[in-house]
Amino acid sequence: MPGKEGLTLFFPEKMAERVLTPVETRAGSAKRTIVFVIVLIVVAALAALPWYGNSVLVQFGISVLLLATLAQGWNIIGGYTGYASFGNSVFYGLGAYGVAIAMVQFKLPFWIGMIAGLVLAVVFAAALGAAVLRLRGHYFAIATLALAFIMTAIVSNVEIAGSNIGLVLPLLKSDVLFYELALGLLVLATMTVWWLANSRFGLGLISIRENEEGAAVMGVNTTLYKTLAFMLSAAFTGLAGGIYAYYITFIDPVGVFDVGLNVKMIIMAVFGGPGTVLGPVVGALILSTISEVLATKVTSIASMFFGIVIVIAVVFMPRGIADVLRRAGRSPLRYFVDNVRTHRL
């Protein structure tokens, strides 16, 4: 005899009113509301910062906001999709050059330059993705890393990009504008990642990260999804590069195609919690602050100290701050010891 549960298996709509313990849902949504309100307050406070902070703080803010955007951009391809990209600094450089070339060579306004940089980065990501997203794990990382290195050499030979000398952009002395632009971009990137975390598309990306073959077999168009994730990552990274170019007013190939910057975004995203909505932002904020404080207080050993912080973080909390907050609550000591044990260090 076919069981009752067997029959309903194929009519999910009939089961819609069932389950979903109301208590759980309410508790979950209440927590969500609290987080949402806190985030809203923080964003408002950040937006108002130029009016109560000094110019040094605003400049530091621009740098942190751009780094956080980069970490968030990397989070899409690295944190959610599981592809450790070292090519994101290329998107950053392309975004920067898009603005620089448009403004210097064609005397176009900034926003057209931003669009140019965006298109450049996204198209490049699509083309690059078609080639390298077939590779997995270390091979993907190495392929993108190699590209990041040769990019400097390539752009150094492009005349319209000012060859190896670089380009000098028109000066706009308005840090407040750059600050608000950077904040707006970060909010946009974070909202996008929040959408990812709750959407079908994002679930597809996560399933690719967790087991790519398993995902394909269950109906996820892995090639398309990976490429779209790479393009989305490139979009935010490129836009951040564009803002940076106009803000800093001078770019050269070595400066904007810097692999070191790529390493930075990875560290920040991983430190904060890859594959989480707010982790990379928090990671960028904490690490930038630490590095800034160290650089002013103990200049000589600052970079060494920074390295130590990262090593300790990776040993004791390899899944980032977000995971610490989520799981270390009950017995912090045990949490950290368990991390050391499970990751065999």
Added chain:
Amino acid sequence: MATPARTPAAAGNILEVRNLTKRFAGLVAVNDVTFDLRRGEILGLIGPNGAGKTTLVGMINGTIEPTSGDIVFDGHSVLGVPAYRRAHMGIGRTFQVMKPFPGLTVLENAAVGARFGAAGGIKDMRRAQDRARECLEFVGLGRRIDQRADALGGPDRKRLELAKALSMKPTLLLLDEVMAGLNHVEIEEVIEDIRKVRDQGISILVIEHVMKAITSLSDRVFVLHHGEKILEGPTEEVLRDPRVVEAYLGKKRTKS
């Protein structure tokens, strides 16, 4: 779909495998295999280890590209159709070496199938989750939906593998040793589950070493040995055949 529907004679078959061959450098894993799977039937596939059973399943669901031959699903050739599209068409499978999404919860694991499976899945999140939950309850994982998949024990992982495939709402289900490592009670449960699945009109290809499962489930059985189909027919008949006994246990020593 690029390929037109095949002959009307094929209407009774959900799957037709024709002269399917897979060569890996120097090794013929599957050699010229032809068989049909009728709509609503449970077809058993048996054979010793290394016979090519998993390779055959891989070619049907699109994770392995055949060297030659044809696969017709629901009247259309699916050669060259990527695995995800075959999932949309209604082919679901489990893996002998399980492929859970380790960092996700049990519910999220099944939700992937519900949201991406047959016909592209259920777009609405709530309904997809309901379906995922239903499939998990069906295989007896209802109480573990919030656990991480990598926290599950062996038998529960097998159950999850089955629930993931079911959540896709397949019309053809390929089961690759879902009972390996289960105890007698658990095997009975899974046999009962599979029977219920079939009663909903899902056609099933079941690979199993557990003979009890094959005898109590299969309408027909075919035997793969060294990549070749050596026998096909009603279950009882096939299992009594000396060639099957030989493939599994080796040749009986005769005085000569």
